Amino acid sequence: MEPRITDVSETIVRRKLSHEVFDRLKAMITTGELAPGDAMPSERDLMERFGVGRPAIREAMQALANNGLLAISHGERARVRQLSARSLFEQVDLTANMLLSASPASLEHLKQARRFFERAMVREAAANATSEDVNRLLETLDQQTKGVSDPHAFISADMRFHTQIAAISGNPIFEAVSEAMLGWLRRYHTEMLLWSGKENLTLVEHRQIIEYIEQHDPDQAEAVMIKHLDRSSALYTHPA
Numbered sequence: 001m002e003p004r005i006t007d008v009s010e011t012i013v014r015r016k017l018s019h020e021v022f023d024r025l026k027a028m029i030t031t032g033e034l035a036p037g038d039a040m041p042s043e044r045d046l047m048e049r050f051g052v053g054r055p056a057i058r059e060a061m062q063a064l065a066n067n068g069l070l071a072i073s074h075g076e077r078a079r080v081r082q083l084s085a086r087s088l089f090e091q092v093d094l095t096a097n098m099l100l101s102a103s104p105a106s107l108e109h110l111k112q113a114r115r116f117f118e119r120a121m122v123r124e125a126a127a128n129a130t131s132e133d134v135n136r137l138l139e140t141l142d143q144q145t146k147g148v149s150d151p152h153a154f155i156s157a158d159m160r161f162h163t164q165i166a167a168i169s170g171n172p173i174f175e176a177v178s179e180a181m182l183g184w185l186r187r188y189h190t191e192m193l194l195w196s197g198k199e200n201l202t203l204v205e206h207r208q209i210i211e212y213i214e215q216h217d218p219d220q221a222e223a224v225m226i227k228h229l230d231r232s233s234a235l236y237t238h239p240a
Contacts, residue, residue, distance in 0.1 A: 016056075016059075017052050017053075017056040018055070018056040018057075018059035018060045018063070019060075020050075020052075020056075021046070021050055021052060021056050021057060021059075021060035022060040022063050022064065024050060025040075025046075025060055025061070025064055026064065026069065029064075029069055029080055034080050035080065036080050036081060036082035036083070037079060037080060037082065038079065038080050039077035039078070039079050040061070040070065040077055040078045040079065040080070042077070043057050043058070061078055064078075065078070066091075067091065068081060068083065068087050068088070068090065068091045069081060069083075084172065084176070085172045085173045085175070085176035085177075086172075086175075086176045086179065088176065089176050089177070089179070089180035092180075093180070093183070093184075096180075096184050097184060097187070100184060100187075100188070100238075104238040107185075107188055107236065107237075107238050110181060110184060110185060111185070111233050111236060113181065114181050114182075114185065114229070115226070115229050115230070115233070117166075117177065117178070117181070118162065118165070118166075118178075118225055118229060119222050119225060119226060121165050121166045121168075121169065121174060121178065122165055122209065122213070122218075122221045122222055122225040123218040123221065123222050124168065124169045124174075125165045125166075125168040125169070125213050125221070126212060126213045126215075126216055126217055126218040126221040126222075127216065127218055128168060128169070128170075129168050129213045129214065129216070133164075133168045133213075134210060134213060134214045136164055137161065137164055137165070137210045137213070138210060140157055140160050140161045140164060141157075141161065141203065141206050141207060141210065143157045143160075144157035144158060144161065144202075144203065144206070145203055148199050148200075148203075154199065155186065155189060158202065158206075159179075159182040159183075159186065161206055162178060162182060163175060163178045163179050163182065165178075165209075165213075166178035168213075185236050188236045188237060188238060189235055189236055201231075202228070202232070205224060205227065205228040205231075206228075208224045209221055209224050209225055209228065212224060
């Protein structure tokens with residue numbers, strides 16, 4: 001019986017040399033031949049090893065950097081990056097910012113996601129926070145209070161406060177998610193908070209959140225966090 005011929009194309013497409021080099025370099029990293037922090041072999045060594053030209057090596061190396069596997073610095077050997085939850089989200093920063101820039105609806109979706117996420121994080125913090133965790137939050141609140149006349153310092157401390165709450169979970173992915181979302185939101189902060197004189201209200205709400213975390217009261221901590229986020233949500237706006 002003759003094999004059945006379908007309409008599906010089975011054309012074999014020849015891959016670019018840089019794609020082959022990419023796969024081999026990636027294998028050197030994933031198999032442990034190259035560990036985090038190690039310098040990559042020189043371009044000349046790789047050209048000789050794989051029998052390809054310099055353009056294929058450079059294109060493959062850049063692709064690895066774009067995927068977060070390599071750190072490339074001018075004038076130095078590329079090095080294998082230490083992968084982490086933070087480096088994972090760094091790879092989507094550009095795409096996330098382009099999406100937010102092109103779509104006001106996406107900004108609203110991000111604010112909703114942050115609200116959902118931080119409700120869970122503050123409950124987790126209230127259930128598990130140690131005295132050291134509480135002290136870190138108090139130190140950040142003190143820094144935010146001192147930076148009340150400096151929008152950049154004030155907002156940076158605000159972001160650090162919320163990321164520290166996520167970090168109490170002990171889960172680095174939660175911490176990285178918090179840091180990423182706040183970083184994406186920051187460019188849409190109108191700084192109206194400082195112009196409208198409501199910075200003291202933010203400080204009061206942050207202090208209340210800390211108090212309920214210290215008292216291990218998830219319900220009250222969540223209630224204050226919801227009020228805080230709902231009020232501050234209006235400060236993040238898409239350009240008209």
